[in-house]
Amino acid sequence: MERLQTEANVRHGDLDRALTRDELIDGVRDADGLICLLTDQIDGELLDANASLKVVSNYAVGFNNIDVAAATERNVAVTNTPGVLTDCTADMAWALLMASARRVVEGDRLVRSGQWGGWEPLQMLGAEVTGATIGLIGLGRIAKAMAKRALAFDMRVLYWNRTRLSAGEEKTLGVEYRELDEMLGESDFVSIHVALSEQTRHLISTPQLERMKPTATLINTARGAVVDESALVQALRDGTIARAGLDVYEQEPKVEPELLSMPNVVLAPHLGSATVETRTRMGDLAIENCLAACRGERPPNLVNA
Ligand code: DGY
Numbered sequence: 480m481e482r483l484q485t486e487a488n489v490r491h492g493d494l495d496r497a498l499t500r501d502e503l504i505d506g507v508r509d510a511d512g513l514i515c516l517l518t519d520q521i522d523g524e525l526l527d528a529n530a531s532l533k534v535v536s537n538y539a540v541g542f543n544n545i546d547v548a549a550a551t552e553r554n555v556a557v558t559n560t561p562g563v564l565t566d567c568t569a570d571m572a573w574a575l576l577m578a579s580a581r582r583v584v585e586g587d588r589l590v591r592s593g594q595w596g597g598w599e600p601l602q603m604l605g606a607e608v609t610g611a612t613i614g615l616i617g618l619g620r621i622a623k624a625m626a627k628r629a630l631a632f633d634m635r636v637l638y639w640n641r642t643r644l645s646a647g648e649e650k651t652l653g654v655e656y657r658e659l660d661e662m663l664g665e666s667d668f669v670s671i672h673v674a675l676s677e678q679t680r681h682l683i684s685t686p687q688l689e690r691m692k693p694t695a696t697l698i699n700t701a702r703g704a705v706v707d708e709s710a711l712v713q714a715l716r717d718g719t720i721a722r723a724g725l726d727v728y729e730q731e732p733k734v735e736p737e738l739l740s741m742p743n744v745v746l747a748p749h750l751g752s753a754t755v756e757t758r759t760r761m762g763d764l765a766i767e768n769c770l771a772a773c774r775g776e777r778p779p780n781l782v783n784a
Pocket of ligand 1: 540
Protein backbone atom coordinates (compact mmCIF):
# COMPACT_ATOMS: atom_id res chain seq x y z
CA MET A 480 0.00 0.00 0.00
CA GLU A 481 2.84 2.39 0.91
CA ARG A 482 4.55 1.67 -2.38
CA LEU A 483 1.36 2.29 -4.34
CA GLN A 484 0.71 5.52 -2.47
CA THR A 485 4.05 6.97 -3.56
CA GLU A 486 2.78 7.08 -7.15
CA ALA A 487 -0.98 7.00 -6.98
CA ASN A 488 -4.07 8.01 -5.10
CA VAL A 489 -5.26 4.74 -3.72
CA ARG A 490 -8.83 3.79 -2.97
CA HIS A 491 -9.38 0.37 -1.48
CA GLY A 492 -11.99 -1.79 0.16
CA ASP A 493 -11.62 -3.67 3.43
CA LEU A 494 -8.35 -5.53 3.25
CA ASP A 495 -9.77 -8.83 4.50
CA ARG A 496 -12.70 -9.31 2.16
CA ALA A 497 -13.57 -9.09 -1.51
CA LEU A 498 -15.59 -6.10 -2.68
CA THR A 499 -19.23 -6.60 -3.57
CA ARG A 500 -20.08 -6.18 -7.25
CA ASP A 501 -21.59 -2.72 -6.61
CA GLU A 502 -18.56 -1.59 -4.60
CA LEU A 503 -16.28 -2.77 -7.39
CA ILE A 504 -18.22 -0.99 -10.14
CA ASP A 505 -18.39 2.17 -8.02
CA GLY A 506 -14.72 1.96 -7.13
CA VAL A 507 -13.51 1.59 -10.69
CA ARG A 508 -15.43 4.59 -12.07
CA ASP A 509 -12.71 7.23 -12.22
CA ALA A 510 -9.64 5.07 -11.70
CA ASP A 511 -6.68 4.64 -14.10
CA GLY A 512 -5.93 1.18 -12.82
CA LEU A 513 -7.67 -1.61 -10.94
CA ILE A 514 -5.87 -4.20 -8.81
CA CYS A 515 -8.37 -7.01 -8.37
CA LEU A 516 -8.70 -10.45 -6.83
CA LEU A 517 -9.46 -13.78 -8.49
CA THR A 518 -12.91 -13.58 -6.87
CA ASP A 519 -13.75 -10.36 -8.78
CA GLN A 520 -15.61 -10.90 -12.05
CA ILE A 521 -14.19 -8.43 -14.55
CA ASP A 522 -16.47 -8.26 -17.57
CA GLY A 523 -17.80 -5.82 -20.17
CA GLU A 524 -20.33 -4.32 -17.76
CA LEU A 525 -17.64 -3.49 -15.21
CA LEU A 526 -15.21 -2.19 -17.84
CA ASP A 527 -17.94 0.07 -19.27
CA ALA A 528 -18.19 1.81 -15.89
CA ASN A 529 -14.98 3.65 -16.78
CA ALA A 530 -14.02 4.41 -20.38
CA SER A 531 -10.56 5.69 -19.31
CA LEU A 532 -9.47 2.62 -17.32
CA LYS A 533 -5.97 1.62 -18.46
CA VAL A 534 -5.28 -1.62 -16.66
CA VAL A 535 -6.79 -4.52 -14.75
CA SER A 536 -4.01 -6.01 -12.64
CA ASN A 537 -5.02 -9.40 -11.26
CA TYR A 538 -3.56 -10.41 -7.90
CA ALA A 539 -3.26 -14.02 -9.13
CA VAL A 540 -1.60 -15.99 -11.87
CA GLY A 541 -4.93 -17.47 -13.05
CA PHE A 542 -7.07 -14.89 -14.85
CA ASN A 543 -10.22 -16.84 -15.75
CA ASN A 544 -12.14 -14.22 -13.71
CA ILE A 545 -11.38 -11.63 -16.40
CA ASP A 546 -13.01 -11.36 -19.80
CA VAL A 547 -9.73 -10.68 -21.58
CA ALA A 548 -11.40 -10.22 -24.99
CA ALA A 549 -13.73 -7.56 -23.53
CA ALA A 550 -10.72 -5.77 -22.01
CA THR A 551 -8.74 -5.94 -25.26
CA GLU A 552 -11.70 -4.54 -27.21
CA ARG A 553 -11.75 -1.59 -24.81
CA ASN A 554 -7.97 -1.11 -24.91
CA VAL A 555 -7.53 -2.11 -21.29
CA ALA A 556 -4.35 -3.99 -20.37
CA VAL A 557 -4.78 -7.19 -18.34
CA THR A 558 -1.91 -8.46 -16.18
CA ASN A 559 -1.29 -11.36 -13.80
CA THR A 560 1.39 -12.55 -11.34
CA PRO A 561 3.23 -15.53 -12.85
CA GLY A 562 6.42 -17.05 -11.50
CA VAL A 563 6.20 -15.81 -7.90
CA LEU A 564 3.84 -18.49 -6.59
CA THR A 565 5.23 -21.55 -8.35
CA ASP A 566 6.93 -23.34 -5.45
CA CYS A 567 4.32 -22.27 -2.95
CA THR A 568 1.52 -23.79 -5.05
CA ALA A 569 3.51 -26.94 -5.79
CA ASP A 570 4.14 -27.26 -2.03
CA MET A 571 0.39 -27.11 -1.44
CA ALA A 572 -0.29 -29.73 -4.12
CA TRP A 573 2.38 -31.88 -2.51
CA ALA A 574 0.89 -31.33 0.95
CA LEU A 575 -2.53 -32.45 -0.33
CA LEU A 576 -0.98 -35.46 -2.05
CA MET A 577 0.82 -36.57 1.11
CA ALA A 578 -2.12 -35.80 3.38
CA SER A 579 -4.54 -37.73 1.14
CA ALA A 580 -2.23 -40.68 0.58
CA ARG A 581 -1.33 -41.06 4.26
CA ARG A 582 -4.74 -40.13 5.65
CA VAL A 583 -3.30 -37.35 7.80
CA VAL A 584 -6.54 -35.41 8.25
CA GLU A 585 -8.57 -38.54 9.00
CA GLY A 586 -5.95 -39.57 11.54
CA ASP A 587 -6.01 -36.14 13.15
CA ARG A 588 -9.79 -36.41 13.47
CA LEU A 589 -9.53 -39.83 15.09
CA VAL A 590 -7.00 -38.68 17.67
CA ARG A 591 -9.01 -35.56 18.51
CA SER A 592 -12.22 -37.58 18.84
CA GLY A 593 -10.80 -39.46 21.82
CA GLN A 594 -11.78 -42.73 20.08
CA TRP A 595 -8.29 -43.88 19.14
CA GLY A 596 -7.68 -47.22 20.82
CA GLY A 597 -3.94 -47.51 20.05
CA TRP A 598 -1.77 -48.95 17.29
CA GLU A 599 -3.37 -51.62 15.12
CA PRO A 600 -1.76 -53.56 12.26
CA LEU A 601 -4.46 -52.63 9.76
CA GLN A 602 -5.43 -49.22 10.98
CA MET A 603 -5.76 -46.41 8.41
CA LEU A 604 -3.57 -47.97 5.79
CA GLY A 605 -2.82 -45.47 3.07
CA ALA A 606 -1.12 -45.39 -0.30
CA GLU A 607 2.66 -45.50 -0.67
CA VAL A 608 4.00 -42.32 -2.27
CA THR A 609 7.67 -43.19 -2.69
CA GLY A 610 8.20 -45.08 -5.92
CA ALA A 611 4.62 -44.54 -7.18
CA THR A 612 3.67 -43.07 -10.57
CA ILE A 613 2.36 -39.51 -10.83
CA GLY A 614 0.58 -38.03 -13.83
CA LEU A 615 0.73 -34.27 -14.33
CA ILE A 616 -2.01 -32.59 -16.31
CA GLY A 617 -0.30 -29.61 -17.92
CA LEU A 618 3.42 -28.90 -17.78
CA GLY A 619 3.76 -25.23 -16.90
CA ARG A 620 5.88 -23.81 -14.09
CA ILE A 621 3.87 -25.33 -11.24
CA ALA A 622 3.72 -28.79 -12.84
CA LYS A 623 7.49 -28.69 -13.37
CA ALA A 624 7.97 -27.78 -9.69
CA MET A 625 5.70 -30.71 -8.85
CA ALA A 626 7.81 -33.02 -11.06
CA LYS A 627 10.91 -32.01 -9.08
CA ARG A 628 9.22 -32.94 -5.82
CA ALA A 629 7.98 -36.23 -7.26
CA LEU A 630 11.44 -37.18 -8.56
CA ALA A 631 12.86 -36.60 -5.08
CA PHE A 632 10.38 -39.29 -3.95
CA ASP A 633 11.68 -41.67 -6.62
CA MET A 634 8.41 -41.44 -8.51
CA ARG A 635 7.88 -42.07 -12.18
CA VAL A 636 6.63 -38.79 -13.63
CA LEU A 637 4.24 -38.83 -16.59
CA TYR A 638 2.74 -35.72 -18.12
CA TRP A 639 0.13 -34.68 -20.62
CA ASN A 640 0.24 -31.24 -22.12
CA ARG A 641 -1.18 -29.46 -25.17
CA THR A 642 2.31 -29.31 -26.60
CA ARG A 643 4.85 -32.02 -26.07
CA LEU A 644 8.39 -31.09 -24.96
CA SER A 645 11.41 -32.05 -27.01
CA ALA A 646 13.05 -35.36 -26.11
CA GLY A 647 15.98 -33.41 -24.63
CA GLU A 648 13.73 -31.31 -22.38
CA GLU A 649 11.83 -34.42 -21.25
CA LYS A 650 15.10 -36.07 -20.35
CA THR A 651 16.38 -33.03 -18.43
CA LEU A 652 13.14 -32.77 -16.46
CA GLY A 653 12.87 -36.55 -15.96
CA VAL A 654 9.32 -36.71 -17.33
CA GLU A 655 7.61 -38.99 -19.87
CA TYR A 656 4.82 -37.85 -22.21
CA ARG A 657 1.54 -39.76 -22.44
CA GLU A 658 -1.81 -39.12 -24.11
CA LEU A 659 -4.27 -38.01 -21.40
CA ASP A 660 -6.28 -41.26 -21.23
CA GLU A 661 -3.16 -43.36 -21.18
CA MET A 662 -1.62 -41.24 -18.44
CA LEU A 663 -4.75 -41.42 -16.31
CA GLY A 664 -4.74 -45.21 -16.56
CA GLU A 665 -1.09 -45.54 -15.52
CA SER A 666 -0.93 -43.06 -12.64
CA ASP A 667 -1.30 -43.65 -8.90
CA PHE A 668 -1.58 -39.90 -8.37
CA VAL A 669 -2.93 -37.38 -10.86
CA SER A 670 -2.28 -33.69 -10.23
CA ILE A 671 -3.93 -30.91 -12.23
CA HIS A 672 -1.90 -27.90 -13.36
CA VAL A 673 -3.73 -26.32 -16.29
CA ALA A 674 -5.39 -22.92 -16.47
CA LEU A 675 -9.18 -22.83 -16.69
CA SER A 676 -10.42 -22.05 -20.18
CA GLU A 677 -13.25 -23.22 -22.41
CA GLN A 678 -10.91 -26.04 -23.55
CA THR A 679 -10.11 -27.23 -20.03
CA ARG A 680 -13.52 -26.80 -18.35
CA HIS A 681 -14.55 -30.28 -17.13
CA LEU A 682 -11.43 -31.78 -18.70
CA ILE A 683 -11.77 -34.34 -15.92
CA SER A 684 -15.28 -35.78 -15.90
CA THR A 685 -16.80 -39.26 -15.72
CA PRO A 686 -15.00 -40.83 -18.73
CA GLN A 687 -11.61 -39.59 -17.50
CA LEU A 688 -12.26 -40.63 -13.89
CA GLU A 689 -13.24 -44.06 -15.21
CA ARG A 690 -9.84 -44.33 -16.88
CA MET A 691 -8.10 -43.88 -13.51
CA LYS A 692 -7.08 -46.71 -11.20
CA PRO A 693 -9.49 -47.56 -8.36
CA THR A 694 -6.54 -46.94 -6.01
CA ALA A 695 -5.70 -43.54 -7.50
CA THR A 696 -5.71 -40.09 -5.91
CA LEU A 697 -6.72 -36.89 -7.72
CA ILE A 698 -5.13 -33.59 -6.63
CA ASN A 699 -6.44 -30.23 -7.81
CA THR A 700 -4.75 -26.93 -6.94
CA ALA A 701 -5.47 -25.29 -10.33
CA ARG A 702 -9.09 -24.25 -10.81
CA GLY A 703 -12.16 -26.14 -9.57
CA ALA A 704 -14.02 -26.16 -12.87
CA VAL A 705 -11.28 -28.16 -14.61
CA VAL A 706 -12.95 -31.04 -12.76
CA ASP A 707 -16.64 -31.86 -13.08
CA GLU A 708 -17.27 -31.78 -9.33
CA SER A 709 -20.46 -33.87 -9.36
CA ALA A 710 -18.72 -36.52 -11.50
CA LEU A 711 -15.89 -36.52 -8.94
CA VAL A 712 -18.33 -37.01 -6.06
CA GLN A 713 -19.86 -39.95 -7.92
CA ALA A 714 -16.42 -41.46 -8.63
CA LEU A 715 -15.36 -41.16 -4.99
CA ARG A 716 -18.68 -42.57 -3.81
CA ASP A 717 -18.54 -45.55 -6.20
CA GLY A 718 -14.87 -46.30 -5.62
CA THR A 719 -13.98 -45.45 -9.22
CA ILE A 720 -11.03 -43.64 -7.65
CA ALA A 721 -9.81 -43.93 -4.07
CA ARG A 722 -9.32 -40.37 -2.85
CA ALA A 723 -8.88 -36.71 -3.67
CA GLY A 724 -7.07 -33.67 -2.32
CA LEU A 725 -8.73 -30.42 -3.35
CA ASP A 726 -7.76 -26.80 -2.90
CA VAL A 727 -10.17 -25.39 -5.48
CA TYR A 728 -13.87 -25.86 -6.27
CA GLU A 729 -16.27 -25.23 -9.12
CA GLN A 730 -18.39 -22.63 -7.30
CA GLU A 731 -16.13 -21.25 -4.57
CA PRO A 732 -16.82 -20.87 -1.72
CA LYS A 733 -19.57 -23.48 -2.25
CA VAL A 734 -18.44 -27.09 -2.09
CA GLU A 735 -20.49 -30.13 -3.18
CA PRO A 736 -22.16 -31.05 0.17
CA GLU A 737 -21.34 -34.74 -0.21
CA LEU A 738 -17.61 -34.00 -0.33
CA LEU A 739 -17.86 -32.56 3.17
CA SER A 740 -18.73 -35.92 4.68
CA MET A 741 -16.31 -38.07 2.69
CA PRO A 742 -13.40 -39.33 4.78
CA ASN A 743 -11.30 -40.04 1.68
CA VAL A 744 -11.14 -36.37 0.63
CA VAL A 745 -8.86 -33.65 1.97
CA LEU A 746 -10.34 -30.20 1.46
CA ALA A 747 -8.43 -26.92 1.67
CA PRO A 748 -9.86 -23.41 1.14
CA HIS A 749 -7.87 -22.27 -1.95
CA LEU A 750 -4.56 -21.88 -0.09
CA GLY A 751 -2.18 -22.57 -3.00
CA SER A 752 -0.37 -19.24 -2.77
CA ALA A 753 -1.11 -18.56 0.89
CA THR A 754 2.24 -17.82 2.49
CA VAL A 755 3.37 -14.39 3.66
CA GLU A 756 6.34 -14.44 1.30
CA THR A 757 4.38 -15.45 -1.79
CA ARG A 758 1.43 -13.12 -1.19
CA THR A 759 3.94 -10.27 -0.67
CA ARG A 760 5.66 -11.08 -3.97
CA MET A 761 2.26 -11.28 -5.71
CA GLY A 762 1.36 -7.87 -4.28
CA ASP A 763 4.64 -6.36 -5.48
CA LEU A 764 4.11 -7.74 -8.96
CA ALA A 765 0.47 -6.62 -9.12
CA ILE A 766 1.57 -3.11 -8.15
CA GLU A 767 4.42 -3.09 -10.65
CA ASN A 768 2.07 -4.18 -13.43
CA CYS A 769 -0.56 -1.63 -12.49
CA LEU A 770 1.80 1.33 -12.16
CA ALA A 771 3.68 0.52 -15.38
CA ALA A 772 0.43 0.51 -17.39
CA CYS A 773 -0.78 3.70 -15.69
CA ARG A 774 2.50 5.39 -16.71
CA GLY A 775 1.88 4.27 -20.28
CA GLU A 776 4.65 1.63 -20.18
CA ARG A 777 4.31 -2.01 -21.13
CA PRO A 778 3.60 -3.91 -17.88
CA PRO A 779 5.95 -6.85 -17.21
CA ASN A 780 3.15 -9.44 -17.15
CA LEU A 781 0.77 -8.39 -19.88
CA VAL A 782 -1.78 -11.08 -20.70
CA ASN A 783 -3.43 -9.45 -23.72
CA ALA A 784 -0.15 -8.72 -25.53
C1 DGY B 1 -3.63 -17.92 -8.54
O1 DGY B 1 -2.78 -17.03 -8.42
O2 DGY B 1 -4.22 -18.13 -9.59
C2 DGY B 1 -3.89 -18.75 -7.34
O3 DGY B 1 -5.01 -19.55 -7.49
C3 DGY B 1 -3.99 -17.87 -6.11
O4 DGY B 1 -3.93 -18.67 -4.97
